[in-house]
Amino acid sequence: MRRRLQANAGALTNYEVLEFLRGRGATSDPMGCLGAVTPSECKVYDWLVQTAACNQTKESIDEFLNKAEKFKLAKAEKLNIINLRPSNLAIIDPIIEYGEKRLAKDEAKGIDEVQELVGLVLEVLPPPPPRPEDEMQGQEEMPTEKPLEED
Amino acid sequence: MFYLSLIEHNLHLPPHLLNRPLVDAIKDELERLYLDKVITNLGLCISVYDIRSLEGGFIYPGEGSSTYKVVFRLLIFRPFIGEVICAKLKASDATGLHLTLGFFSDIHVPVHLLPKESEMGEDGIWVWKHEFGDLAMDLDEEVNVRVTKINYPSIPVEQDANAQPFAPMQIIGEIYGDGLGLISWWAD
Numbered sequence: 533m534r535r536r537l538q539a540n541a542g543a544l545t546n547y548e549v550l551e552f553l554r555g556r557g558a559t560s561d562p563m564g565c566l567g568a569v570t571p572s573e574c575k576v577y578d579w580l581v582q583t584a585a586c587n588q589t590k591e592s593i594d595e596f597l598n599k600a601e602k603f604k605l606a607k608a609e610k611l612n613i614i615n616l617r618p619s620n621l622a623i624i625d626p627i628i629e630y631g632e633k634r635l636a637k638d639e640a641k642g643i644d645e646v647q648e649l650v651g652l653v654l655e656v657l658p659p660p661p662p663r664p665e666d667e668m669q670g671q672e673e674m675p676t677e678k679p680l681e682e683d
Numbered sequence: 684m685f686y687l688s689l690i691e692h693n694l695h696l697p698p699h700l701l702n703r704p705l706v707d708a709i710k711d712e713l714e715r716l717y718l719d720k721v722i723t724n725l726g727l728c729i730s731v732y733d734i735r736s737l738e739g740g741f742i743y744p745g746e747g748s749s750t751y752k753v754v755f756r757l758l759i760f761r762p763f764i765g766e767v768i769c770a771k772l773k774a775s776d777a778t779g780l781h782l783t784l785g786f787f788s789d790i791h792v793p794v795h796l797l798p799k800e801s802e803m804g805e806d807g808i809w810v811w812k813h814e815f816g817d818l819a820m821d822l823d824e825e826v827n828v829r830v831t832k833i834n835y836p837s838i839p840v841e842q843d844a845n846a847q848p849f850a851p852m853q854i855i856g857e858i859y860g861d862g863l864g865l866i867s868w869w870a871d
Contacts, residue, residue, distance in 0.1 A: 533692065533693050534690060534691070534692045534693070535690070535691045535692075536688060536689070536690050536691075536725065537689040537690065537691050537754065538688065538689035539688055539724075539725060540686055540687075540688065541686070541687040541688055541689040541756055542686065542687045543685070543686050543687075544685045544686065544687065544758070545685075546684070546685070548685075549685045549729075549758065552730070552732070552758070553730070556730075570714065570718055570719070572718060572719040572729070572786065573718075573729060573730055575785050575786035576729050576730075576760075576785075576786045578785060578786075579784055579785035579786055583769065608763055608765070608766070612766055612767055615684065616767055616768075616769060616827075618862070620869065620870075622861050622862040622869040623827065623862040623866070623869050624862065625860070625861040625862040626767050626827070626829050626860050626861065626862045626863050627767050627862075629765070
């Protein structure tokens with residue numbers, strides 16, 4: 533009845549999946565996407581929208597891939613970096629396998645390739661949208677009104 | 684974490700769909716069959732990406748539906764082993780942490796893959812006691828977890844009345860290591 537011809541016909545970045553769902557008509561509004569996409573696709577869209585993929589563009593991803601050529605990362609590592617957008621050394625550490633051996637770090641000569649890679653990520657890939665909790669905290673800090681002075 | 688898979692399927696198109704444009708009817712039928720379902724060793728089917736080829740349309744004797752051989756690509760959710768995912772902490776108990784991605788909720792971090800000096804408090808919240816202080820793994824926090832294994836348990840024949848709903852695809856992850864765990868631990 534069913535045969536799988538190619539179990540892995542290509543990996544997609546979160547950005548490409550987001551573009552695909554947007555092209556089908558998914559929006560953040562739950563009522564708006566009833567006709568075009570199924571509720572399960574809507575859930576995937578809602579999750580993707582709050583990751584770093586939301587602000588990415590094809591150009592920024594291409595630029596990142598070109599500039600990251602010199603680090604000789606595996607395809608899976610590049611995909612992971614694009615999806616997760618690690619913003620500091622600690623977070624990029626679990627993504628790169630055997631980072632100490634593959635990426636040079638020589639303090640005497642001032643070479644630190646991992647730091648360069650993080651810098652490249654911060655520069656080329658846009659940051660994820662702010663979390664709703666951060667926005668609410670900003671609103672709570674509104675200045676209190678001065679009490680009206682009475683004659 | 685998303686892949687495309689090329690699938691060939693012999694599809695029966697029921698007669699009541701024959702008045703619709705062919706490609707739409709086939710797409711709807713494929714979505715009905717595949718969407719939101721887990722295929723063992725392949726992953727969770729999110730969407731029908733495109734239809735590559737369509738053949739057939741014969742009606743076999745004794746049937747009312749026409750049979751098409753469809754070759755199409757499915758968008759599958761299946762993180763690779765070693766991928767780092769950012770998920771939300773949904774529940775915490777004696778077996779470990781349970782994380783969710785909104786559309787997929789069966790990510791489990793068992794106790795032996797938590798940071799080394801972790802202890803569970805009375806309310807079920809795990810706390811990482813390391814040399815510079817205690818860090819609690821509170822609920823609803825964003826967590827970076829590295830995928831170690833994906834299990835596809837077979838459908839149980841019997842289940843307790845109040846057991847967890849059966850999870851056809853279970854991702855086992857670890858938060859043991861630099862950069863993993865709550866992202867607030869590693870924020871600048």
